Amino acid sequence: MEFGCTSEDEAFRAEVRGWLAEHVGGAGDRRTWERVLGRGGWIGIGWGVEGYGNRAVGLGRQVVWAEEYARARAPARSGHIGEKLLAPTLIAHGSEEQRNRFLPPIASGDELWCQGYSEPGAGSDLAGIRTQAVREADGGYRISGQKIWTSLAH
Known part of the structure:
Protein backbone atom coordinates (compact mmCIF):
# COMPACT_ATOMS: atom_id res chain seq x y z
CA MET A 1 0.00 0.00 0.00
CA GLU A 2 1.32 3.43 -0.94
CA PHE A 3 1.13 6.04 1.82
CA GLY A 4 2.66 8.94 -0.06
CA CYS A 5 0.82 12.09 -1.09
CA THR A 6 0.06 12.89 -4.71
CA SER A 7 0.56 16.34 -6.19
CA GLU A 8 -3.23 16.76 -5.91
CA ASP A 9 -3.03 15.91 -2.20
CA GLU A 10 -0.26 18.47 -1.74
CA ALA A 11 -2.39 21.07 -3.54
CA PHE A 12 -5.22 20.20 -1.16
CA ARG A 13 -2.81 20.58 1.78
CA ALA A 14 -1.84 24.04 0.53
CA GLU A 15 -5.52 24.99 0.20
CA VAL A 16 -6.27 23.77 3.74
CA ARG A 17 -3.21 25.47 5.21
CA GLY A 18 -4.07 28.76 3.50
CA TRP A 19 -7.72 28.62 4.55
CA LEU A 20 -6.83 27.87 8.15
CA ALA A 21 -4.17 30.61 8.23
CA GLU A 22 -6.80 33.07 7.06
CA HIS A 23 -9.58 31.99 9.44
CA VAL A 24 -8.09 30.61 12.68
CA GLY A 25 -8.01 33.26 15.35
CA GLY A 26 -10.68 35.50 13.91
CA ALA A 27 -13.75 33.38 14.52
CA GLY A 28 -14.44 34.30 18.13
CA ASP A 29 -16.12 31.59 20.20
CA ARG A 30 -16.45 27.89 19.39
CA ARG A 31 -20.05 28.33 18.21
CA THR A 32 -19.01 30.96 15.68
CA TRP A 33 -16.08 28.79 14.62
CA GLU A 34 -18.47 25.96 13.68
CA ARG A 35 -20.29 28.31 11.32
CA VAL A 36 -17.00 29.51 9.83
CA LEU A 37 -16.04 25.88 9.17
CA GLY A 38 -19.48 25.29 7.66
CA ARG A 39 -19.22 28.25 5.30
CA GLY A 40 -15.87 26.88 4.18
CA GLY A 41 -17.39 23.46 3.46
CA TRP A 42 -15.12 21.75 6.00
CA ILE A 43 -17.80 20.03 8.11
CA GLY A 44 -18.67 16.52 6.97
CA ILE A 45 -15.76 16.00 4.60
CA GLY A 46 -15.65 12.36 5.71
CA TRP A 47 -19.30 11.61 5.00
CA GLY A 48 -18.43 10.16 1.63
CA VAL A 49 -21.23 11.98 -0.18
CA GLU A 50 -21.30 15.45 -1.62
CA GLY A 51 -24.21 17.73 -1.14
CA TYR A 52 -25.90 18.57 2.10
CA GLY A 53 -23.65 21.65 2.18
CA ASN A 54 -20.33 19.81 2.44
CA ARG A 55 -17.51 18.61 0.22
CA ALA A 56 -16.53 14.94 0.17
CA VAL A 57 -12.88 13.90 0.23
CA GLY A 58 -11.16 10.55 0.58
CA LEU A 59 -9.42 9.23 3.66
CA GLY A 60 -5.99 10.57 2.64
CA ARG A 61 -7.29 14.11 2.42
CA GLN A 62 -9.19 13.73 5.68
CA VAL A 63 -5.81 12.93 7.25
CA VAL A 64 -4.30 16.00 5.58
CA TRP A 65 -7.16 18.11 6.99
CA ALA A 66 -6.60 16.70 10.49
CA GLU A 67 -2.84 17.26 10.31
CA GLU A 68 -3.18 20.85 9.15
CA TYR A 69 -5.99 21.54 11.63
CA ALA A 70 -3.72 20.44 14.48
CA ARG A 71 -0.73 22.28 13.04
CA ALA A 72 -2.77 25.50 12.87
CA ARG A 73 -3.86 25.04 16.50
CA ALA A 74 -7.44 25.56 15.38
CA PRO A 75 -10.14 25.76 18.07
CA ALA A 76 -11.64 22.66 19.67
CA ARG A 77 -14.74 21.54 17.83
CA SER A 78 -18.22 21.73 19.32
CA GLY A 79 -20.09 20.15 16.39
CA HIS A 80 -18.32 16.83 16.24
CA ILE A 81 -21.16 14.76 17.72
CA GLY A 82 -23.54 15.69 14.93
CA GLU A 83 -20.80 15.44 12.31
CA LYS A 84 -19.15 12.22 13.44
CA LEU A 85 -21.94 10.29 15.23
CA LEU A 86 -25.35 11.35 13.96
CA ALA A 87 -24.55 12.14 10.32
CA PRO A 88 -22.91 8.80 9.43
CA THR A 89 -25.88 6.99 10.99
CA LEU A 90 -28.34 9.05 8.94
CA ILE A 91 -26.32 8.53 5.77
CA ALA A 92 -26.30 4.75 6.31
CA HIS A 93 -29.76 4.21 7.77
CA GLY A 94 -31.85 7.39 7.58
CA SER A 95 -34.49 8.31 5.07
CA GLU A 96 -33.80 10.91 2.40
CA GLU A 97 -36.23 13.18 4.25
CA GLN A 98 -34.16 12.85 7.43
CA ARG A 99 -30.89 13.43 5.56
CA ASN A 100 -32.30 16.54 3.88
CA ARG A 101 -33.61 17.85 7.21
CA PHE A 102 -30.61 17.25 9.44
CA LEU A 103 -27.41 17.08 7.37
CA PRO A 104 -27.39 20.60 5.85
CA PRO A 105 -27.67 22.39 9.23
CA ILE A 106 -24.95 20.14 10.67
CA ALA A 107 -22.71 20.83 7.65
CA SER A 108 -23.30 24.57 7.94
CA GLY A 109 -22.51 24.61 11.66
CA ASP A 110 -25.97 25.96 12.42
CA GLU A 111 -27.17 22.92 14.42
CA LEU A 112 -25.21 21.24 17.17
CA TRP A 113 -26.01 17.84 18.61
CA CYS A 114 -25.24 16.27 21.95
Missing part, protein backbone atom coordinates in the same frame (compact mmCIF):
# COMPACT_ATOMS: atom_id res chain seq x y z
CA GLN A 115 -25.37 12.81 23.44
CA GLY A 116 -26.86 11.72 26.71
CA TYR A 117 -26.01 8.31 28.05
CA SER A 118 -24.61 8.63 31.56
CA GLU A 119 -27.10 7.38 34.16
CA PRO A 120 -27.20 6.93 37.93
CA GLY A 121 -25.84 3.46 38.68
CA ALA A 122 -24.46 2.97 35.18
CA GLY A 123 -22.21 5.95 34.52
CA SER A 124 -21.11 5.72 30.91
CA ASP A 125 -21.41 1.94 30.76
CA LEU A 126 -23.82 1.55 27.86
CA ALA A 127 -24.56 -2.05 28.86
CA GLY A 128 -25.92 -0.82 32.19
CA ILE A 129 -28.29 1.91 31.03
CA ARG A 130 -31.98 1.63 31.94
CA THR A 131 -33.55 4.41 29.85
CA GLN A 132 -36.06 3.08 27.35
CA ALA A 133 -37.97 4.51 24.41
CA VAL A 134 -41.38 2.94 23.83
CA ARG A 135 -43.27 3.70 20.64
CA GLU A 136 -46.70 5.24 21.25
CA ALA A 137 -49.84 4.75 19.15
CA ASP A 138 -49.43 8.23 17.61
CA GLY A 139 -45.98 7.30 16.26
CA GLY A 140 -44.06 9.26 18.90
CA TYR A 141 -41.93 7.80 21.66
CA ARG A 142 -42.26 7.85 25.43
CA ILE A 143 -38.84 7.96 27.03
CA SER A 144 -38.36 6.81 30.61
CA GLY A 145 -35.16 7.03 32.60
CA GLN A 146 -32.75 9.55 34.02
CA LYS A 147 -29.55 11.11 32.71
CA ILE A 148 -26.95 12.81 34.90
CA TRP A 149 -25.14 14.81 32.23
CA THR A 150 -25.20 15.37 28.53
CA SER A 151 -22.09 16.14 26.54
CA LEU A 152 -21.97 19.60 24.98
CA ALA A 153 -25.51 20.46 26.05
CA HIS A 154 -26.64 23.58 27.87
Whole structure:
Protein backbone atom coordinates (compact mmCIF):
# COMPACT_ATOMS: atom_id res chain seq x y z
CA MET A 1 0.00 0.00 0.00
CA GLU A 2 1.32 3.43 -0.94
CA PHE A 3 1.13 6.04 1.82
CA GLY A 4 2.66 8.94 -0.06
CA CYS A 5 0.82 12.09 -1.09
CA THR A 6 0.06 12.89 -4.71
CA SER A 7 0.56 16.34 -6.19
CA GLU A 8 -3.23 16.76 -5.91
CA ASP A 9 -3.03 15.91 -2.20
CA GLU A 10 -0.26 18.47 -1.74
CA ALA A 11 -2.39 21.07 -3.54
CA PHE A 12 -5.22 20.20 -1.16
CA ARG A 13 -2.81 20.58 1.78
CA ALA A 14 -1.84 24.04 0.53
CA GLU A 15 -5.52 24.99 0.20
CA VAL A 16 -6.27 23.77 3.74
CA ARG A 17 -3.21 25.47 5.21
CA GLY A 18 -4.07 28.76 3.50
CA TRP A 19 -7.72 28.62 4.55
CA LEU A 20 -6.83 27.87 8.15
CA ALA A 21 -4.17 30.61 8.23
CA GLU A 22 -6.80 33.07 7.06
CA HIS A 23 -9.58 31.99 9.44
CA VAL A 24 -8.09 30.61 12.68
CA GLY A 25 -8.01 33.26 15.35
CA GLY A 26 -10.68 35.50 13.91
CA ALA A 27 -13.75 33.38 14.52
CA GLY A 28 -14.44 34.30 18.13
CA ASP A 29 -16.12 31.59 20.20
CA ARG A 30 -16.45 27.89 19.39
CA ARG A 31 -20.05 28.33 18.21
CA THR A 32 -19.01 30.96 15.68
CA TRP A 33 -16.08 28.79 14.62
CA GLU A 34 -18.47 25.96 13.68
CA ARG A 35 -20.29 28.31 11.32
CA VAL A 36 -17.00 29.51 9.83
CA LEU A 37 -16.04 25.88 9.17
CA GLY A 38 -19.48 25.29 7.66
CA ARG A 39 -19.22 28.25 5.30
CA GLY A 40 -15.87 26.88 4.18
CA GLY A 41 -17.39 23.46 3.46
CA TRP A 42 -15.12 21.75 6.00
CA ILE A 43 -17.80 20.03 8.11
CA GLY A 44 -18.67 16.52 6.97
CA ILE A 45 -15.76 16.00 4.60
CA GLY A 46 -15.65 12.36 5.71
CA TRP A 47 -19.30 11.61 5.00
CA GLY A 48 -18.43 10.16 1.63
CA VAL A 49 -21.23 11.98 -0.18
CA GLU A 50 -21.30 15.45 -1.62
CA GLY A 51 -24.21 17.73 -1.14
CA TYR A 52 -25.90 18.57 2.10
CA GLY A 53 -23.65 21.65 2.18
CA ASN A 54 -20.33 19.81 2.44
CA ARG A 55 -17.51 18.61 0.22
CA ALA A 56 -16.53 14.94 0.17
CA VAL A 57 -12.88 13.90 0.23
CA GLY A 58 -11.16 10.55 0.58
CA LEU A 59 -9.42 9.23 3.66
CA GLY A 60 -5.99 10.57 2.64
CA ARG A 61 -7.29 14.11 2.42
CA GLN A 62 -9.19 13.73 5.68
CA VAL A 63 -5.81 12.93 7.25
CA VAL A 64 -4.30 16.00 5.58
CA TRP A 65 -7.16 18.11 6.99
CA ALA A 66 -6.60 16.70 10.49
CA GLU A 67 -2.84 17.26 10.31
CA GLU A 68 -3.18 20.85 9.15
CA TYR A 69 -5.99 21.54 11.63
CA ALA A 70 -3.72 20.44 14.48
CA ARG A 71 -0.73 22.28 13.04
CA ALA A 72 -2.77 25.50 12.87
CA ARG A 73 -3.86 25.04 16.50
CA ALA A 74 -7.44 25.56 15.38
CA PRO A 75 -10.14 25.76 18.07
CA ALA A 76 -11.64 22.66 19.67
CA ARG A 77 -14.74 21.54 17.83
CA SER A 78 -18.22 21.73 19.32
CA GLY A 79 -20.09 20.15 16.39
CA HIS A 80 -18.32 16.83 16.24
CA ILE A 81 -21.16 14.76 17.72
CA GLY A 82 -23.54 15.69 14.93
CA GLU A 83 -20.80 15.44 12.31
CA LYS A 84 -19.15 12.22 13.44
CA LEU A 85 -21.94 10.29 15.23
CA LEU A 86 -25.35 11.35 13.96
CA ALA A 87 -24.55 12.14 10.32
CA PRO A 88 -22.91 8.80 9.43
CA THR A 89 -25.88 6.99 10.99
CA LEU A 90 -28.34 9.05 8.94
CA ILE A 91 -26.32 8.53 5.77
CA ALA A 92 -26.30 4.75 6.31
CA HIS A 93 -29.76 4.21 7.77
CA GLY A 94 -31.85 7.39 7.58
CA SER A 95 -34.49 8.31 5.07
CA GLU A 96 -33.80 10.91 2.40
CA GLU A 97 -36.23 13.18 4.25
CA GLN A 98 -34.16 12.85 7.43
CA ARG A 99 -30.89 13.43 5.56
CA ASN A 100 -32.30 16.54 3.88
CA ARG A 101 -33.61 17.85 7.21
CA PHE A 102 -30.61 17.25 9.44
CA LEU A 103 -27.41 17.08 7.37
CA PRO A 104 -27.39 20.60 5.85
CA PRO A 105 -27.67 22.39 9.23
CA ILE A 106 -24.95 20.14 10.67
CA ALA A 107 -22.71 20.83 7.65
CA SER A 108 -23.30 24.57 7.94
CA GLY A 109 -22.51 24.61 11.66
CA ASP A 110 -25.97 25.96 12.42
CA GLU A 111 -27.17 22.92 14.42
CA LEU A 112 -25.21 21.24 17.17
CA TRP A 113 -26.01 17.84 18.61
CA CYS A 114 -25.24 16.27 21.95
CA GLN A 115 -25.37 12.81 23.44
CA GLY A 116 -26.86 11.72 26.71
CA TYR A 117 -26.01 8.31 28.05
CA SER A 118 -24.61 8.63 31.56
CA GLU A 119 -27.10 7.38 34.16
CA PRO A 120 -27.20 6.93 37.93
CA GLY A 121 -25.84 3.46 38.68
CA ALA A 122 -24.46 2.97 35.18
CA GLY A 123 -22.21 5.95 34.52
CA SER A 124 -21.11 5.72 30.91
CA ASP A 125 -21.41 1.94 30.76
CA LEU A 126 -23.82 1.55 27.86
CA ALA A 127 -24.56 -2.05 28.86
CA GLY A 128 -25.92 -0.82 32.19
CA ILE A 129 -28.29 1.91 31.03
CA ARG A 130 -31.98 1.63 31.94
CA THR A 131 -33.55 4.41 29.85
CA GLN A 132 -36.06 3.08 27.35
CA ALA A 133 -37.97 4.51 24.41
CA VAL A 134 -41.38 2.94 23.83
CA ARG A 135 -43.27 3.70 20.64
CA GLU A 136 -46.70 5.24 21.25
CA ALA A 137 -49.84 4.75 19.15
CA ASP A 138 -49.43 8.23 17.61
CA GLY A 139 -45.98 7.30 16.26
CA GLY A 140 -44.06 9.26 18.90
CA TYR A 141 -41.93 7.80 21.66
CA ARG A 142 -42.26 7.85 25.43
CA ILE A 143 -38.84 7.96 27.03
CA SER A 144 -38.36 6.81 30.61
CA GLY A 145 -35.16 7.03 32.60
CA GLN A 146 -32.75 9.55 34.02
CA LYS A 147 -29.55 11.11 32.71
CA ILE A 148 -26.95 12.81 34.90
CA TRP A 149 -25.14 14.81 32.23
CA THR A 150 -25.20 15.37 28.53
CA SER A 151 -22.09 16.14 26.54
CA LEU A 152 -21.97 19.60 24.98
CA ALA A 153 -25.51 20.46 26.05
CA HIS A 154 -26.64 23.58 27.87
